[in-house]
Amino acid sequence: MATELPKIGQQISVGKFHVSKLNVRRDQAFGQSEANKALIEQLRRGKIIGPFKAKPEGDRYGVYVGGRRFLAKKTVGANFFVVGKDCIIENVSDDEAREASLIENLQILRQEMDPVTRARRVADIIDYSVAGLRAAARKLGISPSTLSEWTKILELTPKMQEIIAKGLLNYTDALALARLKLGELTQDELAEILETQGADAFQRKLEKFTKGRGRRGAPRGKYIVLRAAFDKISKSDMDIYEKLNELAEAKNMKTGEYCKWVLTEHINAMY
Structure with a gap:
C-alpha cells in the first residue's frame, strides 16, 4: 500500500x-x-x-x-x-528513484564523478534492471559498450580502486590495467608503488610484470590498420561513438566492422 x-x-x-x-x-x-x-x-x-x-x-x-x-x-x-x-x-520505487538520479546526473557521470564512483552507480542500475546491461543502456541513452567499459574497472582490487578514486591513476590507464587481468597481489603491489613512489616507479614495475605477454592486434605486415580516436571528455565525440556502437549492434556487427562497412558503402556510392 x-x-x-x-x-x-x-x-x-x-x-x-x-x-x-x-x-x-x-x-x-x-x-x-x-x-x-x-x-x-x-x-x-x-x-x-x-x-x-x-x-x-x-x-x-x-x-x-x-x-x-x-x-x-x-x-x-x-x-x-x-x-x-x-x-x-x-x-x-527504489529502482525508479535510482534511475531518475542517474539520468539527471549523466553529465556529472561523464565529466566530474571519479571513475570508481561512476562505475559503482552504473553497476547498481545494471544489477537492478531485469534485463541487465542492455535495458540499463536504453534507459540511460548510453551504448552498452560504454557502460561495460565504465564498470570494467570494478574488476580491479579494492586497493587499486581506491588509488583510482583518489585521482592517482586516470580512467584510460585504469581501464587498460583492468584488461591485463593481473593477479590481486600484483595489483595491490602496483597500487602501493603508485601511491608511495609515484607514476614513474609504477610504470617501470608494470612493464616488468607485463614483459613477455606480447601485444595483441593484427599481425604486422598482413593488414593496413586505420585508427580513429574519440575524446572521452568531448560530448560530441562520445555522442558519435555511442551512435556508432548502437548502429553496429543493430546490424549485429562489431563497431570496427561497421565502420569499415559504412566507409565501403560510401566510397562505392561515389564511384
Missing part, C-alpha cells in the same frame, strides 16, 4: 529530509566546490531554484534527485520546505 503523501503547500521541517542512499552523488562532499559555493551564494541573493525530489523512507523523506539543491537550501538556513515549491514528494 502506497504511503499517503503530504499535500501541495504543506510545510515540512528540514529535519525530516536526508539525502537518500539511492542518490548517485550521496558520497560526494557538499560545499567545497566552486559550483556548490556559487549555488549557495545564489540562494543568499534571493534566486529561486527548482525543487528537489524526495520519496518516503521510513518516517522521513529521502532526496533522490536534486541533492545539491536540498543541501544548499539547508545550508542557507531554511527551517522548512514547502511541498510543490521547494520539493516534490512522490511514491516511486
Whole structure:
C-alpha cells in the first residue's frame, strides 16, 4: 500500500529530509566546490531554484534527485520546505528513484564523478534492471559498450580502486590495467608503488610484470590498420561513438566492422 503523501503547500521541517542512499552523488562532499559555493551564494541573493525530489523512507523523506539543491537550501538556513515549491514528494520505487538520479546526473557521470564512483552507480542500475546491461543502456541513452567499459574497472582490487578514486591513476590507464587481468597481489603491489613512489616507479614495475605477454592486434605486415580516436571528455565525440556502437549492434556487427562497412558503402556510392 502506497504511503499517503503530504499535500501541495504543506510545510515540512528540514529535519525530516536526508539525502537518500539511492542518490548517485550521496558520497560526494557538499560545499567545497566552486559550483556548490556559487549555488549557495545564489540562494543568499534571493534566486529561486527548482525543487528537489524526495520519496518516503521510513518516517522521513529521502532526496533522490536534486541533492545539491536540498543541501544548499539547508545550508542557507531554511527551517522548512514547502511541498510543490521547494520539493516534490512522490511514491516511486527504489529502482525508479535510482534511475531518475542517474539520468539527471549523466553529465556529472561523464565529466566530474571519479571513475570508481561512476562505475559503482552504473553497476547498481545494471544489477537492478531485469534485463541487465542492455535495458540499463536504453534507459540511460548510453551504448552498452560504454557502460561495460565504465564498470570494467570494478574488476580491479579494492586497493587499486581506491588509488583510482583518489585521482592517482586516470580512467584510460585504469581501464587498460583492468584488461591485463593481473593477479590481486600484483595489483595491490602496483597500487602501493603508485601511491608511495609515484607514476614513474609504477610504470617501470608494470612493464616488468607485463614483459613477455606480447601485444595483441593484427599481425604486422598482413593488414593496413586505420585508427580513429574519440575524446572521452568531448560530448560530441562520445555522442558519435555511442551512435556508432548502437548502429553496429543493430546490424549485429562489431563497431570496427561497421565502420569499415559504412566507409565501403560510401566510397562505392561515389564511384
